Amino acid sequence: MPMDAALDRQHGEADRFACVTPSCEHCEAVKDVAICGRLSADEFSRFTLYRSQVIVSAETTIFREGDPPEFLYSLTIGIISLYKLLPDGRRQVIGFLFPGDVFGLSLDAGYSYSAETVTQAVLCRFPSRRIEDLYEDVPRLEKRVFELALKSLASAQEQMLTLGRKTAREKIATFLMMVSRRTQERGLPASLIHLPMSRTAIADYLGLTIETVSRTFTQLKKDGLIDPRGAQALAIRDMSGLKALAECLG
Amino acid sequence: MPMDAALDRQHGEADRFACVTPSCEHCEAVKDVAICGRLSADEFSRFTLYRSQVIVSAETTIFREGDPPEFLYSLTIGIISLYKLLPDGRRQVIGFLFPGDVFGLSLDAGYSYSAETVTQAVLCRFPSRRIEDLYEDVPRLEKRVFELALKSLASAQEQMLTLGRKTAREKIATFLMMVSRRTQERGLPASLIHLPMSRTAIADYLGLTIETVSRTFTQLKKDGLIDPRGAQALAIRDMSGLKALAECLG
DNA sequence: CGTCTTCTTGATAGTATTCAATCCTCGTGG
DNA sequence: CCACGAGGATTGAATACTATCAAGAAGACG
Numbered sequence: 001m002p003m004d005a006a007l008d009r010q011h012g013e014a015d016r017f018a019c020v021t022p023s024c025e026h027c028e029a030v031k032d033v034a035i036c037g038r039l040s041a042d043e044f045s046r047f048t049l050y051r052s053q054v055i056v057s058a059e060t061t062i063f064r065e066g067d068p069p070e071f072l073y074s075l076t077i078g079i080i081s082l083y084k085l086l087p088d089g090r091r092q093v094i095g096f097l098f099p100g101d102v103f104g105l106s107l108d109a110g111y112s113y114s115a116e117t118v119t120q121a122v123l124c125r126f127p128s129r130r131i132e133d134l135y136e137d138v139p140r141l142e143k144r145v146f147e148l149a150l151k152s153l154a155s156a157q158e159q160m161l162t163l164g165r166k167t168a169r170e171k172i173a174t175f176l177m178m179v180s181r182r183t184q185e186r187g188l189p190a191s192l193i194h195l196p197m198s199r200t201a202i203a204d205y206l207g208l209t210i211e212t213v214s215r216t217f218t219q220l221k222k223d224g225l226i227d228p229r230g231a232q233a234l235a236i237r238d239m240s241g242l243k244a245l246a247e248c249l250g
Numbered sequence: 251m252p253m254d255a256a257l258d259r260q261h262g263e264a265d266r267f268a269c270v271t272p273s274c275e276h277c278e279a280v281k282d283v284a285i286c287g288r289l290s291a292d293e294f295s296r297f298t299l300y301r302s303q304v305i306v307s308a309e310t311t312i313f314r315e316g317d318p319p320e321f322l323y324s325l326t327i328g329i330i331s332l333y334k335l336l337p338d339g340r341r342q343v344i345g346f347l348f349p350g351d352v353f354g355l356s357l358d359a360g361y362s363y364s365a366e367t368v369t370q371a372v373l374c375r376f377p378s379r380r381i382e383d384l385y386e387d388v389p390r391l392e393k394r395v396f397e398l399a400l401k402s403l404a405s406a407q408e409q410m411l412t413l414g415r416k417t418a419r420e421k422i423a424t425f426l427m428m429v430s431r432r433t434q435e436r437g438l439p440a441s442l443i444h445l446p447m448s449r450t451a452i453a454d455y456l457g458l459t460i461e462t463v464s465r466t467f468t469q470l471k472k473d474g475l476i477d478p479r480g481a482q483a484l485a486i487r488d489m490s491g492l493k494a495l496a497e498c499l500g
Numbered sequence: 501c502g503t504c505t506t507c508t509t510g511a512t513a514g515t516a517t518t519c520a521a522t523c524c525t526c527g528t529g530g
Numbered sequence: 531c532c533a534c535g536a537g538g539a540t541t542g543a544a545t546a547c548t549a550t551c552a553a554g555a556a557g558a559c560g
Contacts, residue, residue: 084407084408084410084411086411086415086416086497086498087497087498087499088498090415090416090498091415092410092411092414092415094407094410094411105400105403106400107397107400107401107404112404112407112408113407142392142396146392146396146399147357149396149399149400149403150355150356150357150399151357152403153355153399153402153403153406154357154362156403156406156407156410157344157362157363157406158334158362159410160334160342160344160406160409160410160413161334161336161342161344163410163414163457164342164413164454164456164457165336165340165341165342165457166336166340167547167548168547168548198506198507199506199507199508200506204414206414207413208548208549209548209549209550210506210507210508211507211508211509211548211549211550212547212548212549213507214507214508214509215508215509215548217507217508218508218509230556230557231506231507231508231556231557247336247337248336248337248338248340249337417515417516418515418516448538448539449538449539449540450538458516458517459516459517459518460538460539460540461516461517461518461539461540461541462515462516462517463539464539464540464541465516465540465541467539467540468540468541480525481524481525481538481539481540
């Protein structure tokens with residue numbers, strides 16, 4: 001397993017990660033929310049000295065749990081999943097990331113989770129060993145990363161509530177509302193959502209099996225709450241009903 | 251409900267929270283791990299200008315989810331639980347805190363969880379609105395709080411794996427190993443652990459019912475892994491067996 | 501257009517929950 | 531000092547929700 005990881009890093013990167021120039025035409029879209037948000041022009045130019053950008057194709061591993069932390073990442077475009085594995089293969093997706101989210105923060109000698117792309121993605125990355133220098137050069141950035149880490153913490157705690165105390169139906173509703181919110185944040189319609197992640201990934205995120213996920217989608221459709229558009233997209237037909245279900249009101 | 255909270259804060263604090271002098275005889279015990287760890291004498295004296303200390307009796311609410319954040323807390327002595335509630339009363343304990351842990355970090359207008367003591371506790375607290383001043387006065391403290399927030403994040407992610415993918419038996423083993431580790435960190439024997447939290451609190455932490463928790467303890471006893479010493483304490487008889495169970499190896 | 505993968509649906513099984521009763525512990529008061 | 535009462539913990543029986551096993555349908559892709 002560590003052998004595979006080593007090989008991957010040795011031979012794989014050139015194939016999987018395409019480097020792009022530091023002039024970031026996409027960054028504008030997420031500038032308000034991303035790590036690089038709220039920086040002055042001067043701060044931003046210093047910031048770019050530490051940053052490199054990569055394009056990663058869909059369904060590609062970025063790093064594995066236990067790998068020595070090489071980079072701190074910020075997602076510009078695309079969707080990424082973070083997950084942990086048990087020795088027998090059981091998997092828990094601990095988060096789906098959207099543009100503006102950061103990942104790869106680590107205190108220890110290794111990353112505490114694996115990261116892989118769901119869709120093709122554009123990432124900013126910062127060498128871990130130069131992070132302290134970056135923080136000194138652009139102090140506001142440290143505060144920003146701190147803020148984003150606290151946001152991650154809050155959503156992890158919210159997810160603990162979902163995993164521990166909600167039913168399958170409520171879990172799916174919660175998941176759909178989360179995707180809807182993140183979609184809306186990007187300026188897209190909240191009730192027409194794209195689900196590029198597989199049923200397996202959704203199941204592993206919610207602590208369910210793919211069969212239960214599938215059955216629950218079918219039920220929600222029957223109840224008129226959603227209207228599937230193939231397996232990869234759906235329309236929310238009753239937003240307030242779905243919200244009530246997600247928040248366990250009704 | 252908000253009425254109750256308001257009354258609590260108005261009339262309750264004098265009764266529930268006893269203030270103690272800033273000379274902290276207990277702090278020595280957790281100095282290496284706590285928020286105040288690794289500070290120079292000079293930094294520490296500046297630090298104390300922001301800090302107040304309180305003693306809180308057992309089973310007492312410190313703040314509720316949604317309350318405006320007044321303080322950042324650091325636990326010196328005792329055990330605290332953080333939890334979230336659903337409207338219908340379902341509860342998820344999102345963490346048990348031990349000496350050295352911080353809580354009450356919040357970005358929003360309100361705390362994102364409730365906090366209550368399990369045992370009597372000694373707390374350091376820092377007014378939220380002066381936190382930025384404190385960070386400026388003692389820059390190293392901001393890094394320290396950042397570190398502790400990342401630790402919280404890592405343990406939340408670990409708990410997501412437990413909640414989503416482990417069986418009741420594995421969950422209990424994981425919980426016991428966590429308590430054992432935190433006990434050992436305080437210089438106490440790892441295999442003789444104290445469980446001051448109720449079965450309800452343990453169940454709400456692991457996403458189980460009290461009955462399942464109880465039954466699982468009984469089973470683990472039968473299997474010779476643990477040896478209950480009343481409901482509030484137990485000896486771990488087979489540490490490596492319990493560890494294997496917690497990590498889902500065997 | 502056929503193959504392969506992913507998703508959906510169906511039948512059955514199992515783990516944890518629910519409902520209910522008993523037991524135990526500990527604090528209280530006689 | 532011991533009996534009593536109350537709340538929490540344990541145990542038992544039945545149920546329910548979700549998982550597992552198995553098969554079929556729908557897309558995706560060459």
